Amino acid sequence: MGADAQRFRRVMGLFATGVTVITAQYGGETRGMTANAFCSVSLEPLLLLVCIHREARMLEHIRGAGAFAVNVLSADQEAVSRHFSGAGDGAAPEFRFVPWEGGPLLVGCLGAAGCTVERVVDAGDHAIVVGRVRALHEGEPGRAPLVFWGGRYRRLQESRPVPVEAAGTFDRASARIYYEA
Ligand SMILES: Cc1cc2nc3c(=O)[nH]c(=O)nc-3n(C[C@H](O)[C@H](O)[C@H](O)COP(=O)(O)OP(=O)(O)OC[C@H]3O[C@@H](n4cnc5c(N)ncnc54)[C@H](O)[C@@H]3O)c2cc1C
Numbered sequence: 001m002g003a004d005a006q007r008f009r010r011v012m013g014l015f016a017t018g019v020t021v022i023t024a025q026y027g028g029e030t031r032g033m034t035a036n037a038f039c040s041v042s043l044e045p046l047l048l049l050v051c052i053h054r055e056a057r058m059l060e061h062i063r064g065a066g067a068f069a070v071n072v073l074s075a076d077q078e079a080v081s082r083h084f085s086g087a088g089d090g091a092a093p094e095f096r097f098v099p100w101e102g103g104p105l106l107v108g109c110l111g112a113a114g115c116t117v118e119r120v121v122d123a124g125d126h127a128i129v130v131g132r133v134r135a136l137h138e139g140e141p142g143r144a145p146l147v148f149w150g151g152r153y154r155r156l157q158e159s160r161p162v163p164v165e166a167a168g169t170f171d172r173a174s175a176r177i178y179y180e181a
Helices: 005-012 057-065 075-084 164-168
Strands: 020-026 029-035 038-042 047-053 067-072 111-123 126-138 146-149 152-155
Touching: 020 047, 020 057, 020 075, 029 047, 029 057, 029 075, 047 057, 047 067, 047 111, 057 067, 057 111, 057 126, 067 126, 075 146, 075 152
Parallel strands: none
Antiparallel strands: 020 029, 020 067, 038 047, 047 126, 067 111, 111 126, 146 152
16 A cells, blocks of 8 residues: 555545646747646735646746736636647647736636746645736636546536425534533
């Protein structure tokens, strides 16, 4: 039961995530990269992080720009995700960027955060890029996210609604709290 890279990938792949496209504009060039190593960090100040492979072109692009944007993909943007991971079938799918804070905004994304680079921390073969959030975008409400789990793209399936009465079955009078003497 050891720990090796393959097993690590398998186990980490059990953690379901959304999918993002990170964008940055530098030296007159726009770049995009698919990433799911993304999470929020702090509310005061507003910080988030993305982990980027040290050899990804995007890392140097972000360092140069000093800014980036994180675009959260919707369920119908799987082809866009494949393209920006370098795994597309060659023909770029339809997508459109518009200039925005931090980096270009991907039209049709669920939401986005535009950031300036707060710090970059080396971490093994990746770098942790901490972004100070400068702008937020909320797309059309009610659309489903693209999900990644077990190394594959997935779609969310709504669970069956739980009857409202179930919430009222807890009997407060029967609850007891016990303390150890
Ligand atoms: C679900 C998923 C999650 C991932 N999560 C991460 C992660 O968190 N961190 C990480 O480091 N890697 C992650 N990857 C891998 C990463 O997306 C790829 O390794 C990526 O190719 C590396 O980025 P790069 O900057 O070197 O991109 P490149 O290989 O240079 O570019 C990626 C693709 O985007 C295209 N592209 C870039 N800019 C534009 C543009 N302006 N217009 C049109 N096409 C453009 C390129 O042509 C290429 O096809 C993930 C991959 C997947 C599938």
